[in-house]
Amino acid sequence: MSRPPRTSSTITKKLLVLTSALTLTACSQAPATQEGTQTASAPQTGFPVTVENCGRELTFDRPPSKVVTGYHPSLETLLALGLSDRIAGRTFFGESAFLPGQKEQYDKIPQISETIMLPQKEVMLAQGADFVLDNAMAGFDTAGGYAGVAELDAAGSPVYILGGWCSPEETLQYTLDKTFTDLRNLGKIFGVSERAEKLVGALQGSLADAKKRVEGRTPVKVLATDGGKGPVNAYGGSGVTNQMITAAGGVNVLADVKGDYTEVSVEEVSAAQPEAVLVSDYATLRGEDMPSSPAKAEEAFAIAKNSPAAKEKRYLALPVAAQHPGYRNILAITDIAAFLHPDAFTR
Known part of the structure; x- marks a missing residue:
């Protein structure tokens, strides 16, 4: 199998390198289900909340309870926030380098795609997700048969892209502090801001320690x-x-x-x-x-x-x-x- 041609999108290049080793059979997957998800009842304390992502304002009346995640860094970020019970579907992760304690959680979450990419449009819309988290726009390319961001928004499945990787130009503008912004935004969206702030503090401490050692x-x-x-x-x-x-x-x-x-x-x-x-x-x-x-x-x-x-x-x-x-x-x-x-x- 030959390496796929490169495109102008940085993240698309890297994702296609990964998916070239896998077989796309996501269209045969059944919609994910999640037991014990929260019901859409009365608004919760602290809500609604609004965050900005990719030039869009996303407003949530309650924490998402049926989440679909794309390439693995988006899943493991939610797992780090203790939100495994909110994740109804994930993509395939073909690497053995799981973070400590996360492989067991990964195995319990329904797989909706046999590649690292989100499933094709029909399968994706059938998930009925109330939140979609990924770190690339490649999985929302309508020309490639995927559900677009606007389509998912209209279906009640708002999309959040990690790291500000909203366009090829913005991918090049990435800075480490955007990870902390994402964690804080996710903390607000899921009603776990205190938990998110503790994680941010721990990561900032780790980063500061590394920088001090090499200073x-x-x-x-x-x-x-x-x-x-x-x-x-x-x-x-x-x-x-x-x-x-x-x-x-x-x-x-x-x-x-x-x-x-x-x-x-x-x-x-x-x-x-x-x-x-x-x-x-x-x-x-x-x-x-x-x-x-x-x-x-x-x-x-x-x-x-x-x-x-x-x-x-x-x-x-x-x-x-x-x-x-x-x-x-x-x-x-x-x-x-x-x-x-x-x-x-x-x-």
Whole structure:
């Protein structure tokens, strides 16, 4: 199977890389059901609430009780907020890199798509969701047979996109603080603001600790790659991965390359002379078009063969789910920082 053609949408590129390894059979899925969901009765204390997302105002008269989530970072963000009982349907997650304690919760939630993408229009509308959470607009592309945001809104299934990834341009404008904004907004929407604030505080503390540990140290020159022998699939100077590298005490050797997930020439990679390599890891998704992380690292080392990273075979497999907006990308910064500056984490 060949790698799907790239489009102008950054998130579409990454999602299509994932879905190319899977078979789309979502149309045969039955609508999800959820026992014990809240009834649409009298308004609850603290409601209605209104939040802004993708230039739209979303108003909720009560907490959602029949939620559908898209690609896994959206699901795990709700799980981190203790909202598993509100989730009526989820997409497939083909990676083994679950966050601690979340695999058991994932297994209990009905799967409505056998890919990481939301199901096609008819199946999606049949869910009867009262809230849809995802971190990409790709799953709402009507030209691709998906239910559009406006269609879902009209059906009573308002859509929220994490990280402000509402357009290709806004994807490039991502900053880490948007994760905290999302958590606070979700706290309001679900009536768990106190819980959300505690999670934000814990994540901010983790981020501050990582930054303090690497403060004053010489930044490590990092190449972030998703493999390729030429051109190379890599991460430029905009977006979530670049932000994570910087926060972890690194400097992106492709910071001058416009874009987030993009293609660069072998000459650019060879000349970059990275000291360390981050490799997007798809874990259980393997095959001709989905090489392993060690194989992708070896591709990078072969191209930048005289670099410090190649000489030391220094790379970190980074779960690709951490390279999307959501709770996990803040956690991953500590892992990257410990990889780049191990001596800063020995005390």
